[in-house]
């Protein structure tokens with residue numbers, strides 16, 4: 001019988017128990033960080049040689065040289081052509097919906113002119129080259145190809161470099177077909193911290209990128225965190241999480257399966273239910289026990305639920321929303337009557353799914369919004385992957401002759417106040433016009 005933690009918000013020590021549940025087990029966390037830092041240092045030092053060794057070790061890919069880690073475009077096209085029609089249609093439908101949603105995020109350059117002719121603005125530029133991490137250790141993720149590549153393309157990024165591990169040496173045709181549909185420029189069959197390192201530092205075979213985006217397991221998330229600064233990263237999108245708030249009036253089988261849906265990603269995934277209805281919590285627990293045996297990935301689900309899940313009885317839905325804000329989950333389902341009323345109270349969540357019919361799984365594949373989302377409480381300050389992650393902004397300042405007098409005076413006073421003489425004189429030259437030979 002599966003053992004899942006039962007908590008009640010009225011219990012003494014509830015806050016501490018919840019905090020402990022949310023934190024990664026610190027010994028494990030430290031072990032992952034140490035492994036990742038060794039791998040990154042090795043990739044930086046030995047490049048392709050190390051990349052090949054780790055890829056052979058972790059993914060059991062039998063490549064003779066680092067050059068074999070890259071797949072030719074013909075392989076992507078072959079995968080696309082070989083797909084059964086229903087899979088190709090589903091992929092293309094999902095791509096079209098994800099594209100339609102993300103096009104709305106495209107930021108444009110803007111500027112305005114002040115009465116004295118000074119022009120101010122913001123120039124928006126796409127990144128030149130990005131690395132897209134598509135997970136592939138315990139499952140294959142064609143949907144993550146769409147979620148990574150479509151916003152990058154919409155932003156106008158010139159070069160998309162995708163990495164994905166060939167677990168047990170095997171590539172996945174749906175993943176490669178998705179790369180073909182999205183017109184990804186180059187695909188490497190590498191994963192984990194070694195792939196992140198290769199993209200961040202560059203090796204002979206793998207080009208250095210400007211930014212690495214995409215989800216992955218704890219090793220990938222830790223590696224992305226470590227290389228930030230050498231390259232940009234989108235966010236920490238680690239092991240999946242689902243938090244369900246239910247008023248007790250949704251079919252318990254549906255809720256149990258929603259919890260499974262994220263638990264089946266990874267032993268480190270986290271699934272939590274909050275409900276004020278004690279009887280409903282018992283029904284969900286019974287449904288979990290009953291449905292688990294039939295799940296092909298029951299071992300992963302069981303490990304995830306036993307280690308990191310909780311069924312929590314709360315006083316009421318107000319308290320459930322307050323706890324949700326504290327958890328700041330990657331995914332939040334509001335399986336309640338009038339979800340549009342309760343969503344007003346939610347401030348921190350990667351994606352919010354409203355109503356009994358909105359299963360989180362729809363967001364994973366095809367609703368339209370991105371499924372690359374912040375985890376481990378980082379939804380308090382991070383957002384879903386979007387077109388904005390592939391665009392950057394430069395400020396534009398063009399001061400007119402008239403404007404240089406007005407701004408020059410302000411700047412000069414402030415510069416003197418800061419004790420920065422050169423700043424002051426640089427501003428003053430423009431409006432006093434007494435010193436340079438060309439002005440004479």
Ligand SMILES: NC(=O)c1ccc[n+]([C@@H]2O[C@H](COP(=O)([O-])OP(=O)(O)OC[C@H]3O[C@@H](n4cnc5c(N)ncnc54)[C@H](O)[C@@H]3O)[C@@H](O)[C@H]2O)c1
Pocket residue numbers: 035058059134135136137138139141144165190191192193194215216217218219220236237238239240265266269330371372373374375
């Ligand atoms: N937050 C999000 O937006 C989001 C979206 C999709 C998936 N996910 C998560 O992505 C993850 C996918 O994980 P995955 O494992 O299937 O694929 P993955 O590609 O993220 O990880 C596989 C790689 O991990 C490395 N690895 C595994 N065990 C290791 C060890 N002991 N030491 C060093 N390296 C090791 C290997 O290099 C391997 O290639 C899951 O946790 C899933 O929940 C998150």
Ligand SMILES: N[C@H](CO)Cc1c[nH]c[nH+]1
Pocket residue numbers: 141143144239240241262330364365371372373
């Ligand atoms: N739930 C994942 C994000 O945590 C995304 C995904 C892809 N495929 C299935 N699920």
Ligand SMILES: [Zn+2]
Pocket residue numbers: 240261262265361364
């Ligand atoms: Zn999922």
